[in-house]
Amino acid sequence: MTRKHILFASTLMGGTVLWAGLAQAQDAQVDELIVTGSIVGSQRAAIAEQRNADNLVSVIAADTVGQFPDQNSAAALARIPSVAVQRDQGQERYIQVRGAPNRWTSVSIDGINAIGVDEGGGQRAFRFDAVPAVILSALEVNKSLTPDMTAEAIVARVNLRTFSPFDKAGFALTGDVGLGEMNLGGGQQEQYAARASWSGDQFGVIIAGSHYSREQVTDNREFAYDDIGPTILDIRSYRLVRESNGGLFGVEYRPNDDHRLFAKSLYTEFKDNEQRDQYVFQLSSALSGTRGFDSGDLVGVPYRGTFNDGYYGNSNWLNTIGGDHQLNDWSVEWRLNYTETENTTELPLILAQQGSNLQRASLTYDKTDAKFPTISLATTVPGATAGTFASGAPLSALNQTAFPVNIALPLEGAVTSESYVYKIDAARDAMFGATPVTVRLGAEYDDRTVSGNLLSQSNTLVLPALLPRIGATFSAADYVTDQRWTSGFARGFDVNYVDNKAMRQDLMALLDRLEAAGLYNPAANNAPDGRYEITEKLLSAYGSAKWEIGAAQIVAGARVERFEQTIDGFVTVGTATTPAAYENEDTSIFPSINVKYDLDADTVLRVALSTGIARPSFGTVRAGASINDIGRSVTGGNPTLEPERTIGLDGAYERYLTGAGLASVSAFYRSVDNVLYDAVSKVTDDRFDATGVDRTGYDYTTTLNGGRGKLYGLELAYLQQFEFLPGAWSGLGFQGNVTFLKGDFETQDGRTEQFPGTSERILNTSVFYEKYGLSARLSYQWRDDWQDTIGGLGSGEFRAATESLDLSLRYAVNDRLSLFLDANNLTDEVYVAYEGSEQFPTEVEQIGARWMAGIRFTY
Template sequence: MRESPSILSLRAVLGGGVAAMALIAAGAVQAQTAADSQARQNEARTVDDIIVTASPIVGSQRAALVQQRNADNLINVIASDTVGQFPDQNSAAALARLPAVAVQRDQGQERYLQVRGGPNRWTSVSVDGVNIVGVDEGGVSRAFRFDAVPAVILSSLEVNKSLTPDLPGEAILARVNLRTFSPFDRKGFHVQGDLGYGEMNLGGGPQEQAALRASWSNDRFGIMAAASHYEREQLTDNREFTYNPTTGLPEAFDIRSYRVTRSSEAAMLGLALRPADGHELFFKSLYSNFNDDEERNQYVLELADAASGAVGERSGDLVGVPVTGAFNYGEYRNSNWINTLGGDHEFAAWDVSWRINYTETENTTWLPMMRQMWVDPRTAPSISYDRSDANLPIITLYDTVAGAGGLTRGAARDALRQDNPNVSLMIPITSAVETDSWVYKLDGTRTFHWGGRTVELSMGAAHDSREVQGAAIATTSVLMLPSLLPRVGMTFTPGKYVTDKPWDTGFPLGFRINWVDNGAMRGDIDAILQALGGAGLYSREGLTAPNARYAIKEDLTAAYASAKFEAGPAQLVAGLRVERLSQDIGGFVPGTSGFTAVNASQDDTSLFPSINVKFDLKDDLVLRLAAQTGIARPSFAVVRTSATIDDTGRRVTAGNPYLEPERTWGGDASLEWYLPGSGLASVSGFYRNVDNVLFDSSTRVSGDLFDAPGLDRTGYEYVTTLNGGEGKLYGVEFAYMQQFVFLPGVWDGFGFQGNLSLLSGDFKSPDGRTVDFPGVSDTIANASIFYEKHGLSARLSYQWRSKWIDTLTFEGFGDQMRDGYENLDLSVRYAINDNVSIYFDANNLTDETYVAYEGDRRHPTEVEQVGRRYLAGVRFRF
């Protein structure tokens, strides 16, 4: 297949980028020679003496490089001030600037991390060093949702790509640590914040941002408080398609428009006390939430149920095509309340730290969906379509005319008929997952001399106790309004919600659709539900069937010991971590006489040896080698002892309590060259062998297991999670960043930051295939060109990742794929004085279209676009 112009241009950009990096590297070698000559006239240089200018990017990155240079393991770090130089709203977007870090987006907004191309469950998360387990809608993933944590409350972001024994073993590819601000970070009284306002290009919705942080400290006591708010109102263009699994011909065109208001708030309080020299106590409380209010307008042209006509791959003509409309004003909520009490103490022989953490997370969905159907072929439209562009078919509408010979196509129409459906029903969709977690953590370090060597011994123990109450997303109740409303003396008139405002869309379609007022409809739906509830015909508490609910209790106890010492030119950190997990799972399964409680439990003890070796070849040249083991445990809803049934969507989603955790062993190697201008050039490689690979499986129900009286569910999609066989994942990462301080005059303000990751891997599926890992892009690239001088800071940033498998499919004509995409962002800052600066951010300048497809690009399943966004504002610091 011929590549699109955007991909061709990308190849050219990457090719040119490689050549440019080669030239830059050659220039850097010459510059390093000159710098070394200068250094011989001064004291010996260490990493702390990296040349620094007053520029925000370079100045803030210096501390991050020092931390990375001195770390015992392979780690990448972003300082908070560096984050401020990117147009990134949440921590996931900021972390995506690091080597081999990609993000998963939802309607264009960054949500989950994928490090080194692996699935998000292979990356664990901690806040201030304390393990945090995330939940998403329905609890199907343990992945932490980064869209609930704004970047403005963080002091640094760390990605540990190799593990030391003090880090939890539940990290196959990386462990991300989000460090929040401490009152002792700056002495005295300080205030900083920002205000910003902008626009979403698609739909013209507003974008706003505000943050404020204040702190005060002296030598003994400190206090800080912070708050942030971000909100944007966007339109999302969306097209989805389904196909006949045998012929591959289209069965339905799903046309959607979303009006989404997304907001995130965070508030933090921190207290710190130094009662005596060498002793520090602190308490931090962080609350963050993410709110998603979604209005959906959706129309599905049911090609497979047309009265007559022909369906082709590139074009078709059909008579009497049923239409299904769906409308909702849904509410998605995610919150995290993280509280940590801790202390760090220096005793005569030991340095001791302790932490007690309580974390509460909640994820809820409330989606009262109104579904309307035009099923009478005499009122349904006739259509013809042109799929020259499979992603965006052009559809022509016609009237349907009844004659003596049957139904025929009538005159062309320029708009979809949106009033007087034949059937109206309401489907309340709901789910809720809540977790309560306590973490107790104690670490100690002692330095002593043994055998002529200085040895640093570290020991520690931790206990995590989690309780999860959850309900998978399910549509277990359908309210047939025509039969119910007369019983409460109410009516529902679909046509009154249709406005005279056409959809604001950038996708070609072929006919006009007017926006349906979901807000007004939701108000009437609430009144209907209240009336039905009062009459005993509806109960929100009864919406979730017992077989959708689950309860899980986990206890994870860990202990470790490690030693750090020098052996010749190398520094070694080697040790062992032991973890024991006890898990109890409770749920219900439907039966002929009601629901039956089903419980499962499992206990697992795992050993995680690791070794990290660091060679200081020169003051500015470091070689690292590492070997480790790790684990990824299945998520909560994935191991539930039940199955949910969606008769509307014809889908059965089942848990699998017998899943084995994924286990891995592997190694890392990296070479890091620290350059003038707070620069770094590095190359690293990794290999992971993974057993019991988890993957989502989609097949069809073939027996009568899920049938109900009068309801045959044969042919429903059956979705569950399975263990595959052994797999491997490996790759190489190149990174380079530097401000060109060796250039003359104004040119020394230019700099470059970029990285390129080449990844590969596969595993054995139960049907004997060797398939790629879901979620793995074989190429991830980031490149930023920046200029900083005389108060001006400007950065143009480019990101690209290649296609990847989303879900493996064992029938039909191919796996569910996500196509590659690119993003181009611009950020400009200007410092008016030492305290005040103004900024302008422009995101998604390429106006990217995100595409999913089945098997090949001739069968797109989802096409989505969110448009560009712009934000301008002011930052202040006193």
């Protein structure tokens, strides 16, 4: 189905359903149907929660999530003001609140700290694509902190809340079934979810499960440059099967109104089975010809194929028991939690290089459109004189058989995080003179262990040299199929897919034989300097008081955190590897104050001053390092890094409107010390002077602490259903927010850099209609360009502005059954990364639009 077909079908269904709703509005004999999980109903509950909160917070209730075409929690959170998403092959994965690095946002699930481990093992970043949106009852973004929240946050704390069996009395069952299609490649989408609960007077039980999967094709082009022009042209096609699964089981016992006991287990996972077909034309290594930024005419260009059938997985398993009790004047809450998070990568790559000069390709390219160069291929033939070469006959298809050199890179990695959390909170109301005050006290102990490795190309197997020793052969050319690439990008020549699954199966069998012959050691797949084990013990205690003085409410207090960290790893010098260990400890006090003032019944002013901390990521603080004495360089972690510390100010004006509406203006400022950034510096101490060699002055590629940084911005938000309009028009509504951001920091050498991830503008808007059983929403999201990475010389890669147009339609057949249609990425977005300007793209990617239709039921 083409983009035009999707747009037409979506518009046709939207018009038909809207016409049906308006027709009902004109018929006085038809009773109004209430949409199950209505936009306005859930919006009203979320706004009431935001209105009554002690701090500055934004909330999305579960039913609102159901009205958006969001398959994971990152996509749902992107509806909140100042929240932007980072995508991987078009799918939402990480979030950035207020344009800040994602390490500045902490995550909890039902109030329990959740420490993420990302793909590749380097970051603390939480993978939101592993948490399906449909198993959550609410998502909240706390933009100012109170003392009962962890201080491990600089710009925000995100809390994902799951359901309770007492959310609805008696027996309740909800679920949905949906099927759809991906525009590019025609792959299938499917979604199944169900939640059943029962609660009586004292006992309740809940069980829920969800599954979402998509078969996706991704178009990808990548480029690199020197002073003359492009050095490589890289064409790729990814074929993916991605799925997200979630399961929830919980029991609760409420013997009376003063006591509640519960146990809850939550499991979520993201799985990505990915085939990659990739060909890289190494333009700068051509035998002859001309090469420029706009065009080139080259003879004898070497090219390489890269193939794999890989797997990426991320899972979270949370187990919590707890209780809430009213003990005389004190209310007490306690939680015991065990959480396990695992990230797994299996990526057995095959690199296939063409052989002789006559097997190279001759080509011309025209980069009038920098993102989509036009390429023409030809054979390479002997030139007019000996030792020279020339362009031969034109080729309509790439020669995929000229790959005699095959190299295997068995990349693999696994990072596991285990944490135990013990938490208790207590509160009581009292009088301070004539002023009512609520006192809160609490303590928490987090015990974490993170172990794993960074991906590394430490085990390179040249198959033509090894396989004859076991009497075997292997050639990537044997796996070329007769299936043409599915692509929306022009190439100028045809390419066929490789059977990566069969290739991987045969490769694994060959590796087993090589291992048995002593020619392959799987333990060498991970470089020792990339392995680490980190233990963290965090003991926290806090105290706060909430005063209500007339129309004002003040929440003030402080949190004390004692942090102890042990880092174990390895340092590699040449072929020698030695263990390395470091210890870090810190005790800090984090004061905060939140002031809320009711100007009137519908208007609130807020001011907050808070402090926080962001500790370095696991891979960046690892003790491992690799030392090259010939190149006089060191590459590795930096266990001596200081955490980033902040003091921040927030202010907000909130006007609550009829029709579950809100108009707000908020501003924030964060001053941050010790900003972390990746760079190349010089070794200045003796930490790497193993084997008696003085390595002072070596180039050191690692993460460093910079100086002071600042991040500030303005957020404008408005949402309302226009209930004041006559008749059927009263179902119309609008929700929108725009954020303006600025920020930079100083590096060690005095340069000023932007924060990675900071778009100067973020826009999120939607128009909705809800009445007479119809719920329809057209949503648009846009974010400005942002810096994705910071290079060692300060030349970072940027991401071009992106947009997304989504359509959601719901129609309630009756109070138990509704139909839905979701259409995503109707703009058929092309994602672009660039170096310096968009005239120098480094990556161009597209996945196409997608749609899904189905039913939802409630009993």
